Amino acid sequence: MSSDATPSSSLDTSLKFDAIDLVGRTGSHRSVERTVPAPGREAGGVAMQVPEGQDIAVEAELESVVEGIYVHGTVTAHLEGECSRCLDPVDQDVSARLDELFMYPEKVKAEDREDSVLFEDDYVNVGPLVRDALAMEADERPLCREDCPGLCSQCGFRMEDDPDHAHDIIDPRFAALQGLLDDETKNEEA
Numbered sequence: 001m002s003s004d005a006t007p008s009s010s011l012d013t014s015l016k017f018d019a020i021d022l023v024g025r026t027g028s029h030r031s032v033e034r035t036v037p038a039p040g041r042e043a044g045g046v047a048m049q050v051p052e053g054q055d056i057a058v059e060a061e062l063e064s065v066v067e068g069i070y071v072h073g074t075v076t077a078h079l080e081g082e083c084s085r086c087l088d089p090v091d092q093d094v095s096a097r098l099d100e101l102f103m104y105p106e107k108v109k110a111e112d113r114e115d116s117v118l119f120e121d122d123y124v125n126v127g128p129l130v131r132d133a134l135a136m137e138a139d140e141r142p143l144c145r146e147d148c149p150g151l152c153s154q155c156g157f158r159m160e161d162d163p164d165h166a167h168d169i170i171d172p173r174f175a176a177l178q179g180l181l182d183d184e185t186k187n188e189e190a
């Protein structure tokens, strides 16, 4: 089985930084900058994502510390998605912090391996950090604007196009009650 086919894999390969020159040289550091194309939407991922091919820009400092290579910096990108109420397109500019210590494997106790990010093959792989950082900053329930009226709950009409849009049942309390009754009928039938 190969993980190369997953959409996220290209970020994992395109954001690896060679850090062999820093190994064992505690106190030395180097800045890196790289802009890579987004790999495309992750199915089942967060609502706001970087559209495929658009820039993901990373600026980071690689720092040699006793335990490994410490990476800190920022990732900036432009996210797109849709309004959680009316499905109109929504975008969001984000600048997220990156902060991770890639531990030298020999500094990590065997039982802690699973929970540690290891410095392996002379590279720090910033791809997974970038993905997590962008997901953290992304709006969970994006809105085209704070007071977006959304869609009619009964027919899906865009309420913004006609705020007076309504159905026969206009009293929301009655509508809710009607809904309850419908549910009960269904339950009885089941």
Ligand SMILES: [Zn+2]
Residues within 6 Å of the ligand: 083, 084, 085, 086, 087, 088, 143, 144, 145, 148, 149, 150
């Ligand atoms: Zn909206």
Ligand SMILES: [Zn+2]
Residues within 6 Å of the ligand: 152, 153, 154, 155, 156, 157, 165, 166, 167
């Ligand atoms: Zn309607």
